[in-house]
Amino acid sequence: MTGQSHTNGPAQLSETSPSSAGVPRATTAGVWALFALSLATVAVSDLGGYEWHLPGYVVVDALTTVVWVVVTFFSGIVHSYSRRYMAGDAAVDRFFGRTFAFTLAVMAMAAADHVALFAAAWLAMGLTMASLIGHVRGWDQARAAGSLARRYFLASGGLLGGTLALLAWATETTAVSGIVARAGSLPADLAWLAIGGLFLAAMIQSALFPFHGWLLSSMTAPTPASALMHAGFVNAGGILLTRFAPLYADVPAAMSALVVVGAASALLGQALLLVRPDVKRKLGASTVAQMGFMILQCGLGFFAAAIAHLVLHGFYKAYLFLSAGETVERTAPTASPRSDPGLPGLAASFGAALAGGALFVAITGKGAKPDSGVLLALVVVLTALQAARDVLARSGIPARFKLVGLPVIVVVPVAVYGFLFEAVSGLLADVPMTAAPTDLTAVHLAVGALFVAAYLAVDRGWHRSSKRLYVALLNLSQPAPETVLTTKEDYNDA
Structure with a gap:
């Protein structure tokens, strides 16, 4: 209709070289x-x-x-x-x-x-x-x-x-x-x-x-x-x-x-x-x-x-x-059965998460007192727990390495975050109110309970078992219709 022909098959693209134009070169420098x-x-x-x-x-x-x-x-x-x-x-x-x-x-x-x-x-x-x-x-x-x-x-x-x-x-x-x-x-x-x-x-x-x-x-x-x-x-x-x-x-x-x-x-x-x-x-x-x-x-x-x-x-x-371009591939939906980490895997993941949380508290002091730092430490523990479960779910990693290396994989990033937290806190020491923890309130406790419930929901796959919830989330994540390309030909025209 437009007088243009489209080829949807793979095409060999020539190797591009860095732009030598004046503006890109000058702004980069x-x-x-x-x-x-x-x-x-x-x-x-x-x-x-x-x-x-x-x-x-x-x-x-x-x-x-x-x-x-x-x-x-x-x-x-x-x-x-x-x-x-x-x-x-x-x-x-x-x-x-x-x-x-x-x-x-x-x-x-x-x-x-x-x-x-x-x-x-x-x-x-x-x-x-x-x-x-x-x-x-x-x-x-x-x-x-x-x-x-x-x-x-x-x-x-x-x-x-x-x-x-x-x-x-x-x-x-x-x-x-x-x-x-x-x-x-x-x-x-x-x-x-x-x-x-x-x-x-x-x-x-x-x-x-x-x-x-x-x-x-x-x-x-x-x-x-x-x-x-x-x-x-x-x-x-x-x-x-x-x-x-x-x-x-x-x-x-x-x-x-x-x-x-x-x-x-x-x-x-x-x-x-x-x-x-x-x-x-x-x-x-x-x-x-x-x-x-x-x-x-x-x-x-x-x-x-x-x-x-x-x-x-x-x-x-x-x-x-x-x-991102390296991760894009054309695949067909397949059923992915949940992997059962077993009791040793569960014990290792919980142990790694608790060790990460304890290390965060030791490095930063946040969570050691009954104030808003407790909620921050809880979020760190849940994040470490999710990371540990993700490592256990990867089938390509040998089981022995999972159990032995799991604490290192989970605890090291927590330590990096804790030390960076302390470094930034030291740099911002003269900036007003950069450290102003609040008293522990019912709001903090409710949010903490909500985070725990959300972790359990994701772990059990409730977002997949409930069609109503899945569709609601999918609809909520939709971009504005006028910003979406609907056909591959539109990409070719662009």
């Missing part, structure tokens, strides 16, 4: 230079004690330098990877320009001490990411996904801008540091309005439920852009909540609300991950779960843990997206 400068800033400011600041406009503190190092490193990886991946793209200069601009926007947001600069950088982050999602201008689905994301990000930017303007008016200062210092003088009604605005802005940017739709609809983005989105962009919610923690960290109801919101998104994201058949949306659902856990850590008062988590999640998710 530029972002690695920024990474080197960020490392130097860490050495001079965090280790040498020198403070960089322009009072009322820019403050380069420990949180700023950590974010700078993380975002420039991931952006450097994406730039370098894209030199080959995007070679031959008609709009390669625009792609690299937007990616570099996004990096600068994140760096500006992390250092901003003026409410106007903070809000402008936040909005610029969203608009550049929306442009990357809709990068393929001649692709209807890409344009629709970019437009959908842009509406979400404009809403987030509007909420944050209005909230910051309200706070500036109430505290009579336009400096973020000044607003934070005067948080205790805010009237209760106005404080709650500001807290609500900050929470909603963070939830939208981090794709928490019920705002996860833009993320699951964003798979039209080039894979390098998806890697940068999942490794960097969605983490902005945790950075925002950490920066403004003094506004709400002493308000138990606000902290409990964050715990509930984070737990709901963590559990829902994990449930959606179980029913998605496609690789990239599985990763998207995983990000929803991981961002929920990051916000949960903020609600528990462990903001340094949230920053450590976004660092580890960035490494993990960037690798998974950049290697």
Whole structure:
């Protein structure tokens, strides 16, 4: 009908070479230079004690330098990877320009001490990411996904801008540091309005439920852009909540609300991950779960843990997206009977999980006292237990190695997380409220019970045995219809 012929058989593609165009080469060199400068800033400011600041406009503190190092490193990886991946793209200069601009926007947001600069950088982050999602201008689905994301990000930017303007008016200062210092003088009604605005802005940017739709609809983005989105962009919610923690960290109801919101998104994201058949949306659902856990850590008062988590999640998710093409294959559904690990396997997995939890408590001290740290330690134990059961379920691993090597496989990652937690806590020691554990409440106990119940449900496969639940989760994980390709010919046309 269109006068074009389509060949669905395999085709031999010529080997592509890294783009030698000026913009890709210059931006790649530029972002690695920024990474080197960020490392130097860490050495001079965090280790040498020198403070960089322009009072009322820019403050380069420990949180700023950590974010700078993380975002420039991931952006450097994406730039370098894209030199080959995007070679031959008609709009390669625009792609690299937007990616570099996004990096600068994140760096500006992390250092901003003026409410106007903070809000402008936040909005610029969203608009550049929306442009990357809709990068393929001649692709209807890409344009629709970019437009959908842009509406979400404009809403987030509007909420944050209005909230910051309200706070500036109430505290009579336009400096973020000044607003934070005067948080205790805010009237209760106005404080709650500001807290609500900050929470909603963070939830939208981090794709928490019920705002996860833009993320699951964003798979039209080039894979390098998806890697940068999942490794960097969605983490902005945790950075925002950490920066403004003094506004709400002493308000138990606000902290409990964050715990509930984070737990709901963590559990829902994990449930959606179980029913998605496609690789990239599985990763998207995983990000929803991981961002929920990051916000949960903020609600528990462990903001340094949230920053450590976004660092580890960035490494993990960037690798998974950049290697996603290697995991795609055409397969037919097959019945996969549940493997029974037996009593020795169960004992080994529970022992490894408890050892991991005990090591986490010993390294960080979180969970040793009857406060919100108990819930954090419980989540670590459940995560270690799930990892242990996954190792036991892999048929390709010899049984003897499973039982002997299981504690090492499970405990070592827990130790890495614990030591990174402590390292980030040390770096952020001078940032207000980075460690503000709350009293153990009924909300924490209820969330803990819910996590245990969810683990048992997944372990027993209840999401598969209940058709109603399976269909409900599958429907909830669907992207916006206008962003979905329905035929292979559409891919060929694009």
